[in-house]
Amino acid sequence: MQVNPIQLFDAESSTYTYILAAPGDPGAAIIDPVDRHWQRDLAHIERLGLRLTHVLETHAHADHVTSAGRLRALTGARACVPSGCGIPPAEVQLEDGDRIAFGAGEEIAVIHTPGHTAGSMCYLWRGNLFSGDTLLVDGCGRTDFQGGSASALYDSITRKLFTLDEATRVWPGHDYKGQSVTTIGWEKHHNARLAGRSREDFVALMGALNLPPPKLIDIAVPANRQLGLPHGM
Amino acid sequence: MQVNPIQLFDAESSTYTYILAAPGDPGAAIIDPVDRHWQRDLAHIERLGLRLTHVLETHAHADHVTSAGRLRALTGARACVPSGCGIPPAEVQLEDGDRIAFGAGEEIAVIHTPGHTAGSMCYLWRGNLFSGDTLLVDGCGRTDFQGGSASALYDSITRKLFTLDEATRVWPGHDYKGQSVTTIGWEKHHNARLAGRSREDFVALMGALNLPPPKLIDIAVPANRQLGLPHGM
Numbered sequence: 001m002q003v004n005p006i007q008l009f010d011a012e013s014s015t016y017t018y019i020l021a022a023p024g025d026p027g028a029a030i031i032d033p034v035d036r037h038w039q040r041d042l043a044h045i046e047r048l049g050l051r052l053t054h055v056l057e058t059h060a061h062a063d064h065v066t067s068a069g070r071l072r073a074l075t076g077a078r079a080c081v082p083s084g085c086g087i088p089p090a091e092v093q094l095e096d097g098d099r100i101a102f103g104a105g106e107e108i109a110v111i112h113t114p115g116h117t118a119g120s121m122c123y124l125w126r127g128n129l130f131s132g133d134t135l136l137v138d139g140c141g142r143t144d145f146q147g148g149s150a151s152a153l154y155d156s157i158t159r160k161l162f163t164l165d166e167a168t169r170v171w172p173g174h175d176y177k178g179q180s181v182t183t184i185g186w187e188k189h190h191n192a193r194l195a196g197r198s199r200e201d202f203v204a205l206m207g208a209l210n211l212p213p214p215k216l217i218d219i220a221v222p223a224n225r226q227l228g229l230p231h232g233m
Numbered sequence: 234m235q236v237n238p239i240q241l242f243d244a245e246s247s248t249y250t251y252i253l254a255a256p257g258d259p260g261a262a263i264i265d266p267v268d269r270h271w272q273r274d275l276a277h278i279e280r281l282g283l284r285l286t287h288v289l290e291t292h293a294h295a296d297h298v299t300s301a302g303r304l305r306a307l308t309g310a311r312a313c314v315p316s317g318c319g320i321p322p323a324e325v326q327l328e329d330g331d332r333i334a335f336g337a338g339e340e341i342a343v344i345h346t347p348g349h350t351a352g353s354m355c356y357l358w359r360g361n362l363f364s365g366d367t368l369l370v371d372g373c374g375r376t377d378f379q380g381g382s383a384s385a386l387y388d389s390i391t392r393k394l395f396t397l398d399e400a401t402r403v404w405p406g407h408d409y410k411g412q413s414v415t416t417i418g419w420e421k422h423h424n425a426r427l428a429g430r431s432r433e434d435f436v437a438l439m440g441a442l443n444l445p446p447p448k449l450i451d452i453a454v455p456a457n458r459q460l461g462l463p464h465g466m
Contacts, residue, residue: 002256004237008413011244023235023360040411047419049369049400127256137280167282178273180241186280 002127005171006048007180008041010034013064013216014176017041019126020108021050027103029054030071031123031130032173035228038067042074052077053100058132058173059120060085060224062145062217077226082112084119089227092120101225111160115153116141122161129170129184135161136172137179138192143206145217150206154199162188234359238404239281239412241274243267245299247409250274251285253341253358254283260336262287262365263304263408264356265406268461271300275307285310287335290354291365291406293318293457295378295450302460312460315345317352322460327354344393348386349374355394362417363404368394369405370412371425376439378450387432395421 014033019041021028028050033041045052049086052075055068056216059082069089072079078195079090080100096112100123116133120141120167123130133141135157143150161170166185193205214220239419250273254261261283265272278285279298285308288301292315302322305312311317312323313333331344332358342357347364353374355409356363366374368390376383394403399418421426426438 001234004239006237006414007240008411009242011411023236037411043412044414048402049416049418169281178241178244178270179276181239181277182280183282185282 001015002169003171005125005128005130006044007171008044010037010064012036013171014174015061015064016171016173017043017129018171019050020102020106021048022103022126023104023107025103026051027100028052028104029056029100029108030077031056031133032058032061033067033071035065035067035070038070038074041067041071051075054100055079056100056108056123056223057081057085057087057090058122058130058134059117060087060146060221062214062220064216065220065223066228069229072227073229082119082121083113083122084112084120085117085225087225087227108136113156113160114147115143115149115156116153117145118147118149122169124164126134127165127168129161129164129168130173131161131170132173135170135191137170137175137182140191140193142209142211144209144211145213146221150203151199153206154194154202157194174178188219235402237356237402238361238406239277241270241277243297245269247277247407248294248297249406249408249413251363252277252283253335253339254281255336255359256338258336258407259284260285260339261285262289262333262335262341263310265287265291265294265365266300266304268298268300268303271307274300274304284308287333288312289312289333289356289365290320290457291318291355292350293379293454295447295453298447298453298456299461302462305460306462307463315352315354317350318349318350318458319344319352320458324413329414333462341451346353346389347380348376348382348418350378351380351382351385353402357397357401360398360401362394362397362401364394364403365406366418368424369402370403370408370415371420371423373424373426374426375442375444377442377444378446379454383436384432386439387427387435390427406424
């Protein structure tokens with residue numbers, strides 16, 4: 001049964017963090033936590049009477065630093081990361097098709113969706129897709145660094161994500177306009193970058209974006225490859 | 234069964250808006266929508282495949298203007314407001330203990346909680362309390378205008394809200410620190426203004442706050458008494 005996650009926002013980088021917990025079950029997972037909010041996020045978990053057991057990253061972020069290492073140290077949660085993202089301190093190196101069990105019978109399905117970065121993963125839980133920077137509300141992630149590939153992103157979205165049930169709720173890794181959630185059905189039919197577009201058109205569109213590099217990339221990526229802590233401790 | 238609402242944020246006034254919908258049910262209600270986000274909110278409802286049938290206000294806000302009248306005009310939703318808030322254009326004037334039915338068997342319980350304003354209401358749906366400006370995360374609403382009363386707020390919170398199940402999730406009308414959700418149990422035991430405090434202490438504390446008047450009060454309250462539209466149309 002579909003249960004909405006709790007969505008938290010970082011106003012500086014417009015990043016969404018998600019807390020996943022099933023009704024009546026104290027087990028909880030968190031996806032893409034942001035360093036400067038570790039106290040806020042732990043306070044949420046405490047107020048809700050939850051116990052954090054898993055910290056997931058969708059990829060090695062270029063625009064903010066993760067709190068995964070710190071949350072792991074403070075709670076004993078397991079750090080779960082895409083195997084292709086070069087984050088060696090994480091104990092769980094995820095592959096496409098893996099399942100992460102948490103709480104009393106909860107399961108997160110792991111979907112490898114290369115394109116924004118070569119290692120990027122999406123996570124599926126109870127009819128909710130956590131799409132990282134792969135699929136955004138009426139948009140998608142950029143593809144011009146960290147092994148990014150517009151062609152791979154097109155295939156990941158159209159072959160792996162758009163074949164999910166149309167009612168699947170999509171919770172993005174970022175949004176810049178207060179758009180919090182969408183569905184596979186809506187994006188398949190209306191997404192400004194993808195709906196009705198061929199791979200060739202999409203690759204041309206992405207190649208012409210000409211975006212400036214993320215301001216924090218030289219700090220954030222190396223830090224995130226250590227789970228946001230010196231030496232990944 | 235507890236189902237989280239979808240929480241939306243207005244960064245200018247730090248107001249939370251909530252969309253309520255049960256899994257697999259297209260019927261939806263919205264609580265405390267903000268004028269400048271009416272297009273965003275309708276886009277959410279459309280993307281999720283929902284149909285808006287009820288627009289609820291917790292009180293006549295002093296810090297932002299509602300989009301209730303506009304959403305009603307565009308969707309045919311019914312406007313539901315506390316009877317004591319002086320909002321005559323709304324077709325449903327709620328009293329303590331009323332129930333609002335929406336979707337296929339969903340029900341919202343109405344709890345009159347005077348204190349922040351004389352007419353303020355909280356709404357309870359599937360283990361979620363929408364607490365408006367009555368109870369905030371580790372705080373509470375101010376009590377110095379619109380028939381506000383610290384004594385009444387103390388009674389509303391301690392006698393009506395703190396007697397709910399401790400696992401009840403509390404979704405506030407505002408937060409200024411990214412704190413999105415709490416529980417009755419946590420607030421009962423830890424709320425900085427209320428936990429372990431007598432009515433006398435609380436009244437003295439609130440009386441000494443000495444807050445400046447809300448910047449928009451002279452515009453927002455009259456506008457919200459007309460559902461945010463000229464002549465409440």
